[in-house]
Every structure is written in structure tokens, then in C-alpha cells.
Amino acid sequence: MQQSLDGIENPPDSTHTSLVKNLLSGVFLEPLLSDFLIIFERDPAARNWLEVIFCYPGLHAICLHRFAHWLHRRGVVFFPRLISHLARFLTGIEIHPGAVIGKGVFIDHGMGVVIGETAIVGDYALIYQGVTLGGTGKESGKRHPTVGNHVVVGSGAKVLGNIQIGDRVRIGAGSVVLRDVPDDCTVVGIPGRIITHKPKTNLSPLEHGKLPDVEADVIRSLLTRIEQLEQKLQTLANQAKESELLTKDK
Known part of the structure; x- marks a missing residue:
């Protein structure tokens, strides 16, 4: 009787087999590797890999979210929310399983961060503690913001509603953003106002304290x-x- 290469006779196409295939093919490993490596680039306090793996709640929350999101996309209705709830309990970061998180996203410290169900966060975004990517009411459909690539969202900022935040946007701490923001802009205030359209390629993402x-x-x-x-x-x-x-x- 002929067997498959892994020694299993006629392996079933089960959820467990699919999960293993995804893990081995890089569906999980590639984004997680980016999430892990970006911490050393963005956080000067990151000294060694053991410290990052065991002591960074932002990384833990994103890892758990990626698994919960994978289950959510496959129609599992209870366990993704349970994983999200456990992640919130362990890290103080609440990410709905339906949210789409790009690779290399760094949630620094992260206590009090809330990311809604239909939110989309682009690659290499930097999110500080107390940030909310939320909705503005009980409307259905897409009701949370879409955040572009290389965006910096300062501590305590609120980005609310189905709005578009462009690439390389910098949102100042404590700002409340309620309208679309084009690429390469800086937003501060309540409500958030665009104060510059000029990209500053020489400005480090960590230097959000230099916002006017x-x-x-x-x-x-x-x-x-x-x-x-x-x-x-x-x-x-x-x-x-x-x-x-x-x-x-x-």
C-alpha cells in the first residue's frame, strides 16, 4: 500500500493538517518574523531575543491575533473571540479577530489599545499605548479606520469611523481623527487637523515628540x-x- 512522503496513509484534509501546512509555508511564520524583528529596530530597550519573546505584550497580542484571525476567516465563531478575550486579559490589548493587521506592526507597551472588527492596519505601523481604532456608532459594514503603511499613532490617539489614513502619516498623542488623511501628513489636535503635507524622510518614527x-x-x-x-x-x-x-x- 502506497504511503505519502510524511508516512501517513491517505492523510485527511483536516483543519489540523491545513494549519500545519500554513505554518510550514510561511503564512504565519513570515509575518511573525517581521513582527519580531521590527521590535529591535523600533525599541531601544530591546536587548535580546529572550526578552522580546517573553516580555513584550504587543508581540504576544499580535501573535494571538494572527491565529484568531486565521480561525475567524474560516468561519469559526466562538474560539477566535475567546482567544481575543484571553489576549486582552493577558496583555491589555484588545484586537477583534476580524481586524486585518499587516506585517511588521509594533504595538509599543500597548496597554489600553483597542482595534475594532473592520479595522485595517498597514505594514510597519507603530502604535503606542491607549490608541483606539474604533467606530462612531452602530452602523453595519466597514465602520472602522483603514491605516496605511509606516503610520505612527501617538499615545492616547483616537482614530474613529470608516476613514482612510494614508501612508507615512503621523498622528500626534491625544489627537482625535475623524476625517480622511492623505499620505505624508501630520495630524494633531481635537478634532485632528492636518498641519503639514511635507514628508520628512529624515525623521525617525520614534520622534513623535517633535510634532508641532x-x-x-x-x-x-x-x-x-x-x-x-x-x-x-x-x-x-x-x-x-x-x-x-x-x-x-x-
Whole structure:
């Protein structure tokens, strides 16, 4: 009786066999390798591979999500959500099994990160703690944002609704983004406002602290204008006093 190369007679095309084939063919291994290697590039605190594998909740959450997403796409209805729930309990990061996560995505620290069911995150995105990629209501269909490649989302930022965030966009910490953002833009504020369209290829993704502070610039401009007006008023007051003294002398 003829046997297959792996020594199993007439192996069944079961879910377990399919999972093994996917693992060996790189469907899981290739994205996970990118997720692992990007940490050494993006996090200066990453010193060795053991520390990254066992002590980085962002990596754990993405690994569990990739398995849950694989099950979700094959119509499994309970276990993907259970895996997502366990991942949330273990890491503080909640990613719905339906969300699509690109390769090389790094969730730094990650406590409080929420990624909704129809969200799409592009390759090599950098997401900090407290970020929400969520919806704005109970609408059905695509209701979560699509985030492009090489995007940086700062701590506490909220990106809400079925909007498009272009490639290489930088979203400042604490911003609330409710509208589409083109490629190579920087967004800050509540609601989020585009403050520059110029790409800065020499700016490190980690240097999101160098984003301009629009509110502070406006306040400084107002203070400067107030000082100028006060000086003009003082000059006019001095001229009025001089005129009054000249009139009395006459």
C-alpha cells in the first residue's frame, strides 16, 4: 500500500493538517518574523531575543491575533473571540479577530489599545499605548479606520469611523481623527487637523515628540500681538501727556 512522503496513509484534509501546512509555508511564520524583528529596530530597550519573546505584550497580542484571525476567516465563531478575550486579559490589548493587521506592526507597551472588527492596519505601523481604532456608532459594514503603511499613532490617539489614513502619516498623542488623511501628513489636535503635507524622510518614527504644538503656536502669536498693542497704547498715552503739558505751558 502506497504511503505519502510524511508516512501517513491517505492523510485527511483536516483543519489540523491545513494549519500545519500554513505554518510550514510561511503564512504565519513570515509575518511573525517581521513582527519580531521590527521590535529591535523600533525599541531601544530591546536587548535580546529572550526578552522580546517573553516580555513584550504587543508581540504576544499580535501573535494571538494572527491565529484568531486565521480561525475567524474560516468561519469559526466562538474560539477566535475567546482567544481575543484571553489576549486582552493577558496583555491589555484588545484586537477583534476580524481586524486585518499587516506585517511588521509594533504595538509599543500597548496597554489600553483597542482595534475594532473592520479595522485595517498597514505594514510597519507603530502604535503606542491607549490608541483606539474604533467606530462612531452602530452602523453595519466597514465602520472602522483603514491605516496605511509606516503610520505612527501617538499615545492616547483616537482614530474613529470608516476613514482612510494614508501612508507615512503621523498622528500626534491625544489627537482625535475623524476625517480622511492623505499620505505624508501630520495630524494633531481635537478634532485632528492636518498641519503639514511635507514628508520628512529624515525623521525617525520614534520622534513623535517633535510634532508641532498648534495650540501653543496660536497662543504665542496672540501674546505677541497683545504685547505689540500694549506698546502702541503706551506710546499713544505718552504722546497725549506730552501734548497736554505743552498746552498747559502755553
